Amino acid sequence: MANELILLDTWVSPFGMRVRIALREKGIKFEYKEEDLTNKSDLLLKMNPIHKKIPVLIHNGKPVRESGIIVQYVDEVWHDKAPLLPSEPYPRAQARFWADFVDKKIYDTGRKIWTTKGDEQKSATEEFIGYLKTLEAELGDKPYFGGEKLGYVDVTMIPFYSWFHAYEVSGNFSIESNCPKLMAWAKRCMQHESVSKTLPDPKKVYEFILQLKKRLGIEARIALAEKGIKHEHREEDLGNKSDLLLKMNSIHKTIPVLIHNGKPVCESNNIVQYLDEVWHDKSPLLPSDPYLKGQARFWADFVDRKVRSSVFVCSVSLSIRYPCRISLSGFMG
Numbered sequence: 001m002a003n004e005l006i007l008l009d010t011w012v013s014p015f016g017m018r019v020r021i022a023l024r025e026k027g028i029k030f031e032y033k034e035e036d037l038t039n040k041s042d043l044l045l046k047m048n049p050i051h052k053k054i055p056v057l058i059h060n061g062k063p064v065r066e067s068g069i070i071v072q073y074v075d076e077v078w079h080d081k082a083p084l085l086p087s088e089p090y091p092r093a094q095a096r097f098w099a100d101f102v103d104k105k106i107y108d109t110g111r112k113i114w115t116t117k118g119d120e121q122k123s124a125t126e127e128f129i130g131y132l133k134t135l136e137a138e139l140g141d142k143p144y145f146g147g148e149k150l151g152y153v154d155v156t157m158i159p160f161y162s163w164f165h166a167y168e169v170s171g172n173f174s175i176e177s178n179c180p181k182l183m184a185w186a187k188r189c190m191q192h193e194s195v196s197k198t199l200p201d202p203k204k205v206y207e208f209i210l211q212l213k214k215r216l217g218i219e220a221r222i223a224l225a226e227k228g229i230k231h232e233h234r235e236e237d238l239g240n241k242s243d244l245l246l247k248m249n250s251i252h253k254t255i256p257v258l259i260h261n262g263k264p265v266c267e268s269n270n271i272v273q274y275l276d277e278v279w280h281d282k283s284p285l286l287p288s289d290p291y292l293k294g295q296a297r298f299w300a301d302f303v304d305r306k307v308r309s310s311v312f313v314c315s316v317s318l319s320i321r322y323p324c325r326i327s328l329s330g331f332m333g
């Protein structure tokens with residue numbers, strides 16, 4: 001049987017990385033297709049009409065979806081090369097349990113770290129470290145989760161190593177000092193070419209997150225929260241932009257838009273500066289010294305110009321909310 005394999009994926013996706021690692025670990029050739037998730041291809045929509053998400057592995061024309069299911073499928077079809085799941089039912093069930101734990105806990109809690117501030121961020125960070133410690137305890141003194149060889153749980157978890165830097169910078173904490181054994185495990189995994197070839201530069205992931213925050217209006221929301229400003233948050237379907245958005249941001253037709261007493265303020269940097277100027281007495285965000293203010297604007301502009309990447313949200317549970325919706329904030333008072 002011919003084995004034509006096409007992987008629909010996006011470079012920064014931890015879910016897509018799992019599939020790339022599994023295929024590379026087994027030495028299987030595949031065609032990689034980078035998807036622009038802000039403008040999904042017809043192929044993706046046809047192959048995954050249910051979730052419209054990557055990764056999708058197309059094997060001889062037939063799609064396999066959901067990263068965990070794809071990795072298990074790959075392991076079953078190519079079972080003779082570098083097996084990822086144990087052959088015995090009980091250890092297989094254990095491996096699936098821990099992979100499911102990673103799926104349920106790591107991505108969403110990590111996401112909270114970079115999308116929130118203050119107490120919410122602090123508790124997300126604590127929760128995240130707690131989950132990493134649970135994983136570290138499960139790892140124990142074994143080199144890999146399944147024992148002596150890289151296996152299913154490692155493949156499921158290791159992609160997040162490339163996101164660790166972004167979590168650490170956002171939440172101002174160190175994973176190494178909290179979970180040294182887990183970090184040693186990650187470095188061990190990185191010695192596999194399948195892993196090192198797949199994981200992107202953590203600094204690029206962080207830049208991606210900064211850009212994503214702007215595009216999703218998260219910074220404006222953080223600024224509103226920091227200053228304790230009451231506001232109304234509205235979400236709309238981006239595939240069907242509201243008349244209000246089209247009217248309030250007729251130039252770019254993008255989010256975020258802040259509507260203050262009926263007047264729109266557009267572009268995230270601009271909104272943050274506007275909020276800072278109007279509510280200057282509460283939690284100032286920009287320095288008062290004109291030179292330092294100029295410097296802050298320079299670097300914010302630098303991030304805007306240089307950090308360009310396709311933007312989407314990797315999310316198991318929140319993806320409906322962000323990639324396809326607009327947030328319009330209108331002040332009531």
Ligand SMILES: N[C@@H](CCC(=O)N[C@@H](CS)C(=O)NCC(=O)O)C(=O)O
Nearest residue numbers: 013015053054066067313314315319
């Ligand atoms: N549970 C899925 C999650 C996949 C996922 O969240 N994919 C994101 C990229 S990381 C996506 O395609 N997002 C596009 C969208 O939500 O519209 C899996 O494990 O494959």
